[in-house]
Amino acid sequence: MADQEFILPVTEEEYEAGGSKFITFMPGAKAGDVQYRDIETGMPDWDTPGKSIKFPVVVTSEGPDKGKEEKISTGVDSKSVWKLKELHSAIIGGDLEMKAGADGKKHPVFKPTEYVGKAAVGVWTMQKGHKGGDESAEEVLYPKLTNILPAGSKPTTESLM
Secondary structure, three states: OOOOOOOOOOOHHHHHHOOOOOOOOOOOOOOOOEEEEEEEEOOOEEEEOOOEEEEEEEEOOOOOOOOOEEEEEEEOOOOOHHHHHHHHHHHOOOOOEEEEOOOOOEEEEOOHHHHOOOEEEEEEEEEEEEHHHOOOOOEEEEEEEEEEEEOOOOOOOHHHO
C-alpha cells in the first residue's frame, strides 16, 4: 500500500486552537467534583423567551481553559427566580430594581447590558448524564457551569472546612 496523506479541512490556526469545549478536570474526576475559574460575563438573553434567561461567560483564568465559553440559565417564574437573584447579586451586587407594572404592582427590572464585561468566578461541577441528553445513550461524566460567585471569591480548601 502506498503512503497516503490527507489535507484536513481546518486551517493551521483552527488546528492550534482546537480542543474540548469542556473545562479541564483532573483525570479520575467523579460526579460532584468542583472546579473554579475566573470568568467574564457577556450579554444575557432569553434562553426560552419569557421563561428562562441565559448568562454567557468566557473563562479568563490563565491555562488550558482560557477563552472557553459556557452559559448558565435560570428561570424567571416565582419558583425559580431565586437563582436569578443569586446570579445578579454575585455579578452586579445587591438586588434588582423594582418598577410598577401594568397591574400596579412592583416587578423586578432586568437590564442585560449591566452584566456585560463583569468579572466573576464560575463554578463547574462534574455531572453524570446520558450522552447528548438521549436517555437510551450511555451515561457520561461532563463538567457543567452550575453557579457564579462574586469576583475574587474563589473558595480555598481551608475556607471549605
